[in-house]
Amino acid sequence: MPIQMELQRIIISEMQDRQIIVLKEVDGLRTLPIVIHSTEAYAIDRRLKGITLPRPLTHELLASVIEKMGGQVERIDIHTLVDAIFFAHIVIRQNDQLLEIDSRPSDAIALGIATMVPIYVAEQVLEQAST
Amino acid sequence: MPIQMELQRIIISEMQDRQIIVLKEVDGLRTLPIVIHSTEAYAIDRRLKGITLPRPLTHELLASVIEKMGGQVERIDIHTLVDAIFFAHIVIRQNDQLLEIDSRPSDAIALGIATMVPIYVAEQVLEQAST
Numbered sequence: 506m507p508i509q510m511e512l513q514r515i516i517i518s519e520m521q522d523r524q525i526i527v528l529k530e531v532d533g534l535r536t537l538p539i540v541i542h543s544t545e546a547y548a549i550d551r552r553l554k555g556i557t558l559p560r561p562l563t564h565e566l567l568a569s570v571i572e573k574m575g576g577q578v579e580r581i582d583i584h585t586l587v588d589a590i591f592f593a594h595i596v597i598r599q600n601d602q603l604l605e606i607d608s609r610p611s612d613a614i615a616l617g618i619a620t621m622v623p624i625y626v627a628e629q630v631l632e633q634a635s636t
Numbered sequence: 637m638p639i640q641m642e643l644q645r646i647i648i649s650e651m652q653d654r655q656i657i658v659l660k661e662v663d664g665l666r667t668l669p670i671v672i673h674s675t676e677a678y679a680i681d682r683r684l685k686g687i688t689l690p691r692p693l694t695h696e697l698l699a700s701v702i703e704k705m706g707g708q709v710e711r712i713d714i715h716t717l718v719d720a721i722f723f724a725h726i727v728i729r730q731n732d733q734l735l736e737i738d739s740r741p742s743d744a745i746a747l748g749i750a751t752m753v754p755i756y757v758a759e760q761v762l763e764q765a766s767t
Contacts, residue, residue, distance in 0.1 A: 544675045545694075560723065560740050563676075563694050567701065573735045574705040574728070592691065597705070604704045609691050 507625035535635040545611035552619040581613040638756035666766040676742035683750040712744040
């Protein structure tokens with residue numbers, strides 16, 4: 506059973522390109538730290554705060570493509586962890602069909618966080634990597 | 637009449653975040669330099685060279701969302717220039733409909749370059765900014 510989690514913290518250090526986001530179980534205490542790149546960390550932070558810019562940046566473009574093509578982001582699944590690398594799916598509903606699209610967790614969360622899309626993590630991923 | 641142009645050069649300087657791409661008229665000699673961020677410059681370079689990575693980066697995710705949702709990128713229009721900032725549309729064909737989506741030129745080109753999507757620039761933009 507996948508476990509529902511939510512974004513608890515973004516830790517941005519301006520001195521380096523690797524940043525950390527921390528997910529936390531909605532109905533539990535386990536947390537999951539994920540190392541991501543600065544670009545996506547700033548995108549998550551900006552979209553969480555609802556900051557909009559005169560021109561769409563890449564994740565706003567992605568959100569607007571999905572909307573204009575008649576889709577809605579339904580959930581994010583972080584399903585696999587191999588050699589400290591996480592693999593995720595973005596699940597999009599389009600005309601009663603569910604589309605599963607490969608993504609890094611960071612892109613998926615940057616996309617979904619603006620509309621509070623639920624995030625699920627596979628139990629086996631949590632067993633390997635939770636703190 | 638929009639003028640068809642193609643990517644002539646990417647000038648990446650590793651010492652700074654601002655990079656330059658140069659478009660050139662397909663049937664003419666005018667060129668158009670556009671300042672873009674490093675992230676998109678590296679994405680354009682990587683997708684131009686057909687380099688694939690184990691996990692999709694953001695522009696591969698964007699391309700795969702469009703494909704799975706039944707769309708195809710038809711062209712890129714760089715339509716407006718205000719205060720040295722370029723505004724573009726990505727035109728996507730979906731079920732015989734054309735969707736126009738606001739984008740920075742850099743994201744549009746990073747998306748389109750992998751499949752050689754034609755790039756059009758408005759004559760008035762060229763008149764203001766071509767070299």
